[in-house]
Amino acid sequence: MPGWKPLEMTALPTRKLEAWRYTDLRALSAMSFGEVPNPPAPVLPDLALPRLVFLNGVSSENLSSAVPYARGFEAVAEPSAEPLALINAAHAQQGITLEIPAGVDAGTVLLISQAGGTVPFAFHPRHRITLGAGARLTIIEIAKGDGVYWHNPVTDIVLQDGAKLEHVRLQDESREAFNLSTIRAEIAENAAYEHFTATIGAKLSRTEIHAALLGTNALVHLNAAQLLTGTQHGDFTSVIAHKAPNCASRQTVKSVLAEKARGVFQGRIEVARVAQKTDGYQMNQALLLSPDAEMDIKPELEIFADDVKCSHGATIGALDNEQVFYLRSRGIPEAEARSMLIRAFLEEALEPVAQADAKALLEAEIETWWVKQ
Amino acid sequence: MLEIKNLHARIGEKEILRGVNLVVPDGEIHAIMGPNGxxxxxxxxxxxxxxxxxxxEGEAIYNGQNVLExxxxxxxxxxxxxxxxxxxxxxxxxxxxxLRTALNAIRRKRGEAELDAVAFLKLARAAAKTLQMKEDFLKRNVNVGFSGGEKKRNEMLQMALLQPGLAILDETDSGLDIDALKIVAEGVNALRSPKFSALVITHYQRLLDHIVPDVVHVLAGGRIVRSGSKELALELEAHGYAGLEAA
Structure with missing residues (x-):
């Protein structure tokens, strides 16, 4: 698809749409994308885990290991009218299909995207992850790169009765790149989807998650941390649909914004009439490290059932100078003191991440983030 | 040795210190008493x-360096x-x-090797035990949900680990019951050596029953208005600060 522009295929959403009010894609619309260049020399994490590696969106047989129950890309009709998903569907030629049979604990799988090139390019992976009844899986997804590109993945997740998926994402794309990720999860009775996204990279990014709780006692955790600086823009948007009784949703999203960075959180919780005894919790907090940083927060609760417990809260604050001084008075240099307090601020969001490698990976990124600035 | 010379300091437009002169030689403990404000x-x-x-105006020289800079x-x-x-x-x-981050930051600056987690925990557990602190002290968030006494003990634990040459105790006795007070005093007394000195700032005399000072100073109106032996503290306890501020 040499020289194509996304606008020619399907229009990108504009700020006139309520769901895109705070994220402006004009800089992306203005770009033209060339042919996908040859992949860069990969820098892979030093983790002894089975891995699926994509270079510039193309599956690398050499770098990937044998992952049980994994197949390659399978085309499916796009069920929604979401602009980004439609663009993805029009271009997707790569992606993983993972189908874990009922009752199988498939352990942990790394899903790596490494991108880079000298001319702007775009890639649109489509992943499908299905867990049969009682199956278990952890996915650690890492996206990194250099140069100008647009990464537009769509991930469809189906969790059958009692299945549990832990999905940990590290978005550390090139600071010149665009990452617009769409994730859709269907969660059946007694199943659990535990999601964490760390947004550190990209010039502009959005993680948009639609999670549907379809059977009783289903659980969804959508946690995230955004660490942004310069003129980075990071958007975490979620729609949680409670469509069955006795389900729980938990959301803790934290943003740390330096310089002129801008963070967005949109969190919509829909509770259907049948979804009695819904237990919903949503917390959004931002730490502004500069007077020029900006955070936009839009919580939305739409409740049609009468016996539900839904709470939400939002705070925006700065680092506490008393705390910084306390640490410095104990000999801890200022940058390290600030770093410790940033890590502490993120604790509540990070706490549920259970898989040890994933946790260590995130900890390392967070610990060095401020010191690297 | 700490040498404070003609120290003037203000917050905004308000001058608080108006020419403090004070010398604390190594090995000595000096108390600073005085009315509120x-x-x-x-x-x-x-x-x-x-x-x-x-x-x-002024300077504060500690071991030959002006610490104010x-x-x-x-x-x-x-x-x-x-x-x-x-x-x-x-x-x-x-x-x-x-505690480990602080200790290692200081060890780095002093050119000493950093402690790994195991070596640190051994040291910290021993220090916590001396201060009669429960093991879970180390696992809890710093000072979060600590009682007043536990917070002060945690200060003493930090002091014991960081091994300062000069400790400044800012009303460490406020809000402490007698048992906690004794533990704080023991924390300071344990560090006593010819190379250690302390400035114990307190409103009341009772802490000085347990940390016996070499010299007692009275700070009033932003200056040291009187200095004397430990008996001065008893005198202040009996007669109050009235009359000293004008001095």
Whole structure:
């Protein structure tokens, strides 16, 4: 698809749409994308885990290991009218299909995207992850790169009765790149989807998650941390649909914004009439490290059932100078003191991440983030 | 040795310290007493480098260096330790992690090898035991949900680990019951050596029953208005500060 522009295929959403009010894609619309260049020399994490590696969106047989129950890309009709998903569907030629049979604990799988090139390019992976009844899986997804590109993945997740998926994402794309990720999860009775996204990279990014709780006692955790600086823009948007009784949703999203960075959180919780005894919790907090940083927060609760417990809260604050001084008075240099307090601020969001490698990976990124600035 | 010469400091337009002169030789413990608003806490913050205080005149020389020009963390590495009147709560920061980070930062600056987690825990557990602190102290978030006494003990634990040359105790006795008071005193007394000195800032005499000072100073109106032996504290306890402020 040499020289194509996304606008020619399907229009990108504009700020006139309520769901895109705070994220402006004009800089992306203005770009033209060339042919996908040859992949860069990969820098892979030093983790002894089975891995699926994509270079510039193309599956690398050499770098990937044998992952049980994994197949390659399978085309499916796009069920929604979401602009980004439609663009993805029009271009997707790569992606993983993972189908874990009922009752199988498939352990942990790394899903790596490494991108880079000298001319702007775009890639649109489509992943499908299905867990049969009682199956278990952890996915650690890492996206990194250099140069100008647009990464537009769509991930469809189906969790059958009692299945549990832990999905940990590290978005550390090139600071010149665009990452617009769409994730859709269907969660059946007694199943659990535990999601964490760390947004550190990209010039502009959005993680948009639609999670549907379809059977009783289903659980969804959508946690995230955004660490942004310069003129980075990071958007975490979620729609949680409670469509069955006795389900729980938990959301803790934290943003740390330096310089002129801008963070967005949109969190919509829909509770259907049948979804009695819904237990919903949503917390959004931002730490502004500069007077020029900006955070936009839009919580939305739409409740049609009468016996539900839904709470939400939002705070925006700065680092506490008393705390910084306390640490410095104990000999801890200022940058390290600030770093410790940033890590502490993120604790509540990070706490549920259970898989040890994933946790260590995130900890390392967070610990060095401020010191690297 | 700490030598404070003609120290003037203000917060905004308000002059708090108006020419403090004070010498604390190594190996000695000096108490600073005085009425509320005399500048006691300001003196401790100015010495430890907190923002918001402007030094307009004078200097504070510790071991040959003017500490007033140093960043707070450099002062800490030089051996100055401030025990806070109100220790700060750090939600999300584990006490052990905090203590180890501080200790290793100071060891790095002093050119000593950093301690790994195992060596550190051994040291910290022993120090906590001496201060009669429960093991879970190290696992909890720094000062979060601690009682007043536990916070002060945690200050003493930090002091014991960081091994300062000069400790400044800013009303460490406020809000303590007698048992906690004794533990704080033992913490200070345990560090006593010819190379250690302390400035014990207190409103009341009772802490000085347990940390016996070599010299007692009275700070009033931003100056040291009187200095004397430990009996001065008893005199102040009996007669109050009335009359001293005008001196």
């Amino acid at each position: 005399a500048g006691k806490s300001t003196l401790s913050y100015v010495l430890s480098g907190r923002d918001g205080y402007e030094v307009t 140093m960043e707070p963390e450099v002062r800490a590495a030089a051996g100055i330790f401030l025990a806070f009147q109100y220790p700060v709560e750090l939600t999300g920061v584990g006490n052990a992690n905090f």
